[in-house]
Amino acid sequence: MATPLTKEREELTASIRARRRQIYRRDHNGEIIRRNVETNRKRNLQDRMNSLTHYSAGEIKCSNPLGMHKEPFTDVRALTLGPVNEEETIEAKQAKKKGGSFYAWLRKKGYPEGYQVLCFNCFWIRKNWAKEGGGRRTPTTVSTW
Numbered sequence: 001m002a003t004p005l006t007k008e009r010e011e012l013t014a015s016i017r018a019r020r021r022q023i024y025r026r027d028h029n030g031e032i033i034r035r036n037v038e039t040n041r042k043r044n045l046q047d048r049m050n051s052l053t054h055y056s057a058g059e060i061k062c063s064n065p066l067g068m069h070k071e072p073f074t075d076v077r078a079l080t081l082g083p084v085n086e087e088e089t090i091e092a093k094q095a096k097k098k099g100g101s102f103y104a105w106l107r108k109k110g111y112p113e114g115y116q117v118l119c120f121n122c123f124w125i126r127k128n129w130a131k132e133g134g135g136r137r138t139p140t141t142v143s144t145w
């Protein structure tokens with residue numbers, strides 16, 4: 001059973017700790033922000049690489065749904081994920097709108113099926129294909145343009 005004095009002492013200790021934290025944050029604000037930015041950058045990169053690995057069968061490369069590449073496109077700087085056949089799920093769209101990392105969302109969802117690795121060329125061509133009335137399925141070849 002805590003005596004009133006002990007309780008008072010604990011409250012004082014807690015308020016001193018809170019004030020010290022405040023002062024530390026004030027004095028190290030730039031450092032804290034930099035550290036958080038760096039941590040987030042690393043986590044995002046890790047999520048991105050894990051997602052690309054998950055949706056690749058072996059080597060990470062564009063799944064080349066349009067037959068655009070003669071050689072496999074493997075530059076991860078220009079690789080992303082897109083839906084395989086259907087439009088993106090409403091859930092995935094909402095996750096993107098919330099501004100968080102799409103790759104983190106995929107991880108939290110246990111990497112749902114229906115995504116493929118695409119280079120940005122194939123991603124945009126495929127995206128516009130649907131808009132231009134080409135239908136919701138990924139075309140297998142692009143013959144006329």
Ligand SMILES: [Zn+2]
Pocket residue numbers: 062063064068069073118119120121122123
């Ligand atoms: Zn491609």
